[in-house]
Amino acid sequence: MKALILSLLLSSAGATFAQQTPSQQFKGGVFDPPRPAPAFALPASSGAQARLADYRGKVVVLEFGFSHCPAVCPVSLASLTQARQLLGARGKDVQVLFITVDPARDTPERLRTYLAQFDPSFVGISGSEAQIAQLLKDYGISAAKHPVKGTNEYSMSHSSYLYFLDRQGRQRSMMPFGRPAADIAHDLAILLNQ
Amino acid sequence: MRPLRRFWTWLLPASAAGLLAWAAFAPIAVGSRDALFEIPQGTWARRMAGDLVDILPQTIVLTLGVNDTLLLRNRDSVPQVFGPVLIMPGQDFRLPFDTVSSNEFNCTAHASGSMKVVVEPYPAAGLLRLQWRLAHIKEAIARG
Numbered sequence: 196m197k198a199l200i201l202s203l204l205l206s207s208a209g210a211t212f213a214q215q216t217p218s219q220q221f222k223g224g225v226f227d228p229p230r231p232a233p234a235f236a237l238p239a240s241s242g243a244q245a246r247l248a249d250y251r252g253k254v255v256v257l258e259f260g261f262s263h264c265p266a267v268c269p270v271s272l273a274s275l276t277q278a279r280q281l282l283g284a285r286g287k288d289v290q291v292l293f294i295t296v297d298p299a300r301d302t303p304e305r306l307r308t309y310l311a312q313f314d315p316s317f318v319g320i321s322g323s324e325a326q327i328a329q330l331l332k333d334y335g336i337s338a339a340k341h342p343v344k345g346t347n348e349y350s351m352s353h354s355s356y357l358y359f360l361d362r363q364g365r366q367r368s369m370m371p372f373g374r375p376a377a378d379i380a381h382d383l384a385i386l387l388n389q
Numbered sequence: 390m391r392p393l394r395r396f397w398t399w400l401l402p403a404s405a406a407g408l409l410a411w412a413a414f415a416p417i418a419v420g421s422r423d424a425l426f427e428i429p430q431g432t433w434a435r436r437m438a439g440d441l442v443d444i445l446p447q448t449i450v451l452t453l454g455v456n457d458t459l460l461l462r463n464r465d466s467v468p469q470v471f472g473p474v475l476i477m478p479g480q481d482f483r484l485p486f487d488t489v490s491s492n493e494f495n496c497t498a499h500a501s502g503s504m505k506v507v508v509e510p511y512p513a514a515g516l517l518r519l520q521w522r523l524a525h526i527k528e529a530i531a532r533g
Contacts, residue, residue: 224484230477335468335475337495356473369474 221385222378223359223370232257232358232366233333237326240307240319245292247364253290254386255360256379259336259353261297262309267355267372268293272313275357277376278383279314285387288362291317296338296353298327334358361386413519417512423460423483424451428476428498433467441500449504451486452521454511458485470497 232247232255239245247255256275260268272293279286293310295301298321301309306319322330331338338353355372359382367386370379426445435442451457460483463469463476472494476482486492486508496504512521 222485222487224474224482226474226476227481227483228479230480335470336473354473371473 221368221382222374223357223368223382225368226366229361229365229367232360232364233330235320235326235330235333237320237322237330238303239321240303240310242303242307245318245320247292247360250290250292250360251364252362253288254362254383255364256289256291256383257294257334257358257360258291259294259296259331259334259338260355261295261351261353262301262305263297264351264353267353269313271355271357271372272310272317274374274376274379275317276314278379279316281376281380282383282387285384287316288387289383292320293317294320294330295327296331296336297351298322298324359383359386361389409519412522413516414514415518417455417518417521419455422454422456422458422485424449424456424458425460425462427462428465428469430464430466432465432469432498436500443500444498445496445504447499447501447504448507450507450509452509452511453487453489457487457508458483459506460484465498470495472496 234247236244236246258268258271258275260271262268272291275291279289279291282289291314293306295306301319301321303319303321306321310317310319321327330336336354338351340349340351342349357370357372357379358366359368359370361367368382370382426449428444432444449459451459460481461469461471461476462481463478466478468478469476471482474482486506488508489510490508492506492508494504494506495502498504512518
């Protein structure tokens with residue numbers, strides 16, 4: 196009986212404090228305190244060098260992937276396209292940067308053609324193997340090559356999360372793969388409003 | 390005296406039944422849905438010294454609607470990798486879950502290099518919710 200009463204007390208404790216904290220308003224993961232995202236300056240699909248600092252003032256979404264990806268990257272890019280559409284005019288303040296984990300095949304030109312199928316505003320980021328390896332390390336991203344049996348081809352396994360940077364270039368949140376475009380738009384809207 | 394004894398004879402079982410019914414059917418109210426796990430200072434140093442003790446549990450069980458947000462607090466002096474993110478020293482990372490699932494993550498705070506997060510459904514009203522409350526009380530008592 197004592198246990199029961201204690202159980203009731205504990206489970207009802209805090210009822211009056213039931214409030215959502217601001218960080219819980221995000222539907223994805225949140226960093227607190229936010230820290231500056233690691234900087235980079237790498238060849239972009241636009242034909243020029245892209246520096247992360249160039250996008251200060253915009254909300255930036257980083258996706259790490261590769262253009263030969265059969266399943267994950269196309270879905271994420273399509274979701275990002277939809278999310279920008281859901282944001283309406285505010286979507287122009289969202290910049291998607293697609294950073295390849297497969298620089299050997301993903302040249303800036305290939306990335307431009309690939310990303311144009313989704314949204315021409317998306318920017319692809321490539322570089323040398325060493326540059327990309329360093330960038331992945333800076334962001335804690337894992338990626339690995341896997342030979343495709345019976346061919347000379349290979350595939351890649353890689354982190355499938357989306358990383359959101361605020362207008363000040365700070366890493367604020369991340370979204371797991373497979374979440375609906377509405378969830379992505381929701382979290383982007385929070386950052387756009389700040 | 391006899392009416393008083395009869396009163397207690399009925400009151401106690403009725404109160405117990407009322408409490409049981411409340412525990413089985415009342416919604417679970419919580420102040421925070423964060424499940425906090427802290428990586429303490431010195432974790433990396435201990436690991437480098439050959440101490441393979443696990444700081445965090447190998448499996449973390451969360452309950453939707455109750456404690457469904459994993460809050461990792463890195464108080465160590467080096468960054469820690471948890472799944473797809475790098476948690477810097479002094480930084481928190483909060484990851485909400487909204488579906489029943491079992492998730493494997495890389496985690497440098499574990500000697501094995503990985504951990505599992507199991508997300509269980511919100512306890513349905515009735516026996517499940519009663520069992521959930523009693524289990525949590527047992528845990529609270531065990532923790533002291």
